[in-house]
Amino acid sequence: MNPTILTLDARLGLDKYEIDEIHSHITVDQERCKTCELKPCLTVCPAHVYQWDDNHVAVRYENCLECGTCQISCDHGGNRGITWHNPQGGFGILLWLMAMRDRLSGW
Amino acid sequence: MNVVLIERGQAAGSKNVSGGLLYSKPVHEIFPNFWENAPVERVITTHQIAMLSEGSSVGLDFRSEESAKPAYNAFSVLRARFDPWLAQQAEDAGAAFIPGVTTDALKVENGRVVGIQAGPDEISADVVVIAEGTRSLLLQQAGLREEHHPHDVSLGIKEVITLPEKVIEECFQCGQETGAAYTFVGQTCGIEGGGFLYTHRASLSVGLVVKIDSLYKSKMQPHQVLDVFKSHPLIARLLVGGEAVEYSAQTVHRGGYHLASRRYGNGYVVVGSAARLLLNNIVTLRGMDFAGVSGAQAASAILSARESGGYMAENLAGYAERLKATAIYNDWQLFKDMYPLLENERLFTLYPDLACRTLETLFSPSLQPGTKLLYSLREQMKGKGSMLTLAKDMFQIARGVVL
Numbered sequence: 001m002n003p004t005i006l007t008l009d010a011r012l013g014l015d016k017y018e019i020d021e022i023h024s025h026i027t028v029d030q031e032r033c034k035t036c037e038l039k040p041c042l043t044v045c046p047a048h049v050y051q052w053d054d055n056h057v058a059v060r061y062e063n064c065l066e067c068g069t070c071q072i073s074c075d076h077g078g079n080r081g082i083t084w085h086n087p088q089g090g091f092g093i094l095l096w097l098m099a100m101r102d103r104l105s106g107w
Numbered sequence: 108m109n110v111v112l113i114e115r116g117q118a119a120g121s122k123n124v125s126g127g128l129l130y131s132k133p134v135h136e137i138f139p140n141f142w143e144n145a146p147v148e149r150v151i152t153t154h155q156i157a158m159l160s161e162g163s164s165v166g167l168d169f170r171s172e173e174s175a176k177p178a179y180n181a182f183s184v185l186r187a188r189f190d191p192w193l194a195q196q197a198e199d200a201g202a203a204f205i206p207g208v209t210t211d212a213l214k215v216e217n218g219r220v221v222g223i224q225a226g227p228d229e230i231s232a233d234v235v236v237i238a239e240g241t242r243s244l245l246l247q248q249a250g251l252r253e254e255h256h257p258h259d260v261s262l263g264i265k266e267v268i269t270l271p272e273k274v275i276e277e278c279f280q281c282g283q284e285t286g287a288a289y290t291f292v293g294q295t296c297g298i299e300g301g302g303f304l305y306t307h308r309a310s311l312s313v314g315l316v317v318k319i320d321s322l323y324k325s326k327m328q329p330h331q332v333l334d335v336f337k338s339h340p341l342i343a344r345l346l347v348g349g350e351a352v353e354y355s356a357q358t359v360h361r362g363g364y365h366l367a368s369r370r371y372g373n374g375y376v377v378v379g380s381a382a383r384l385l386l387n388n389i390v391t392l393r394g395m396d397f398a399g400v401s402g403a404q405a406a407s408a409i410l411s412a413r414e415s416g417g418y419m420a421e422n423l424a425g426y427a428e429r430l431k432a433t434a435i436y437n438d439w440q441l442f443k444d445m446y447p448l449l450e451n452e453r454l455f456t457l458y459p460d461l462a463c464r465t466l467e468t469l470f471s472p473s474l475q476p477g478t479k480l481l482y483s484l485r486e487q488m489k490g491k492g493s494m495l496t497l498a499k500d501m502f503q504i505a506r507g508v509v510l
Contacts, residue, residue, distance in 0.1 A: 002337060002338055002343045002346060003349075003350075004266070004268050004337065004346045004349050004350070004351045005334050005337055005338065006351055008328075008330050011266070011330065011351065011354040012354065014351060014352055014353055014354050015353065015354055015355070018117070038323065040323035043322070043323055043325075043326055043327065043328055044262065044319060044322050044323050044328075044329065045328075045329075046262065046264045046328075046329040046330055046354075046356040047356070048328060048330075065354075065355060065356040066122065066356075067124075067262060067263075067264075067356035067357050067358050068241070068242040068244075068358045069260075069262045069319055069322075069329075069356070069358055071242075072255045072256075072257050072260050072319055072358065073257055073319055073320075073323050075254060075255070076254075076256055076257050076320070077257060077320065077323050084244075085211075085244070086115055086209045086210075086211075086244065087115075087209065088209055088226070089115055089207045089208040089209040089225070089226070090115075090116070090117050090206075090207035092122070093122065093355075094116070094117060094121050095120075095121060095122070095124070095186075095187060095353055095355055
């Protein structure tokens, strides 16, 4: 077993986030998602932000890595249900190395 | 000239993701001898390209003492360390650096970009340099670029894995300052794309770049594809004893000569990945050096525009001319025949398998009567394609890379 292979949750746990508790930077049009055949967002997201839950798309935006793959997939392979904005200034993902930078002076 | 540099992360580099390989010479032209001050990780002197099949691999190992001499060929960098240095260079040159501010929209009046909107604040500017990365939401919102197609964009995912310096130096057979860059084809669950592994001082960057349409058609989740890739014995062995410390993702436009989009207009210029200035020829994936060069050319074009008395498209047209005179354009033209290759699905599973199995036959005496290479190739290709297809593809590969 390769010890560097982690579960997705453990991977996401490596990163630091400044979560905007009030505003989600991702909105979905559930009506569009219901009629979407392929639902590419459920598979392409590297953080598994989108999950099909009881006839609607649940969005765990707080885990978002901010890559934008969902929007590009949705616009062409999906049903244009996703609207993605950049999180407000200073919010969202803060990559680990950045967060721990001060502890890494020996690197 | 007053310059404001706006960054949406809390600090420079807190949002930026790249594979981690910085080609040195173009950057050296902008920041002479930057390696003396910039926080680079290792000088890349070893390049490996390997085709992976389940349980086996075949590779090419290139080592060069030449690339260990200034101005070097490439460095590995960690953006969290490199970007703050880069922002400092801008500040030292007089720019005001403002982190923690997200630009929500470009302000457009009468067909001209006149500034930006950031939350309740507006900043007016004579000219806006748009460096928002591959996603380029601002350009799209303002109707200044066509929509991305998942066929042209890949998802890059990667992990940073820490390892003691000594282990890296032993494992990759490199010195205290030098390191290796590996590129892989195969073991991506049939998805079009490839893998990479770069050595930093005391860590590795390991990841995949996979085409988005191919990814969603596969129904695989990207982290699962990464797991399959990392489980291949060649990769797994290189990661032994390591600890994953960062997981990140980024979209990568495949860039290229034939996809050139408009890179300037009234009151704005576009640089870096937002301008689709990337080169992917399987062997190298270049983005950061192109970004730097385009930024420098944009700056020169803006200064010329100021002298010409305005910042409208006709004043800024020199930017496109300047880009055309750089090695970027030359390299794009050089490798334009690579692009059909990146869409050839046989390259990503069949041929790595074929290469590995053929060598397996060659190296392993069997109890059965042996066959010559061409015969065993034909056996391997049965049901997967004709020898003519194979010959055509080999010619295409040769044309893309060599001829």
